[in-house]
Amino acid sequence: MMANTAKYDRDTVVDSAMLLFWEKGFHGTSTRDLQQAVNLRPGSFYAAFGSKEQLFREALHCYSKKSNELLQQSLSNAPSILEGIEAFIRAIVLGQRDKVPSDMCMLVKTIAELTDEQAELVAESKALLKKTEHHISELLREGQAAGELKAEINCSDLAQKVIVQLMGLRTYLRSSDDESAVEKLITEIFSTSKI
Amino acid sequence: MMANTAKYDRDTVVDSAMLLFWEKGFHGTSTRDLQQAVNLRPGSFYAAFGSKEQLFREALHCYSKKSNELLQQSLSNAPSILEGIEAFIRAIVLGQRDKVPSDMCMLVKTIAELTDEQAELVAESKALLKKTEHHISELLREGQAAGELKAEINCSDLAQKVIVQLMGLRTYLRSSDDESAVEKLITEIFSTSKI
């Protein structure tokens, strides 16, 4: 068996494919678009990824991983957990508009676009969203234990609210392009929960 | 010139097409899917609508019209404007899940799916969303004049917030299926603005 000599390339390829899928969606991206973007001929392409759906699956995980990295980074640069989460929200909603192919969350775009015909991709997206919600709810509990959040706050409920806001605000930005309105609404998210 | 003998049928056709587009999206719906759903052969189909994009455009307006009708209906059945808007939110987010083809807003699905390649459809969807926001902001002003809302509330800002919540909550419902969480969050929307 040959050693996997193309490991780095595979990550690059998945990353390029992710960006294209994020921009144009599953049905809007043809396998030829993808093959051209990643500079692979059909044989290599299908040998490496099996099918368009499998590559999309990997692209979803690539997207989610990057999103989680941004959360970690925001947390480590912030003086408190709550400020870290708020910095993350600001970063993902407003701070990358010129660097990414869409204002909207790729997972949200996926559950919006796809139906039962791609049930696995929908389920995968839902699961990744739920994972982020759980992650945030854990962080909020830590923040609460550190005295950043009022004691009566239910952190699971607040995490749900954060995800709803993220979904709503990113969609609203795509719809209206109104950064200052979105900025105001981000500031309100934790306003009644903070100490 | 022949009389338009098929006026009623055309509305029925647009309505069926709207439901199919709403469920499967623009790229996910083929012209054959549409032709079968509305029982028209290609010639009649293209004579009536010109192109897939034009029919989608009509479908967007059909969707928006129905949404506005639901708002009017909610208002007329409610004892106050604010309660009418809240009833509308409840109705559109939770009250139709078994009667419509998707939990999510068709306009949101459209701006999520499409790119500059269908710029007109994106612009149309954005405009219809903005129209609803303006409508709600006017209603809130009426409610404020009637003493239902605190005087210091900015009704344009609150209308923005309502649209963000609608986008977020409908997407969250699609993602999580958690009706009770959504129900709780709807109740919170006006909680700090009411008198």
Added chain:
DNA sequence: TAAATTATTGACCAATTGATCAAAAAATAC
């Protein structure tokens, strides 16, 4: 009823879709 107009039909078209495969090239093993 006859002529003129409009609507419907289904065959058809060129382009694109996701995917396969045998041959050629490159890399590894011996």
Added chain:
DNA sequence: GTATTTTTTGATCAATTGGTCAATAATTTA
């Protein structure tokens, strides 16, 4: 350095795509 395995290549496939069109059928006008 040769033999074996793996990768890459580009032609190709069947199916589907959005859309056209001449022939037929149904209406309307007169």
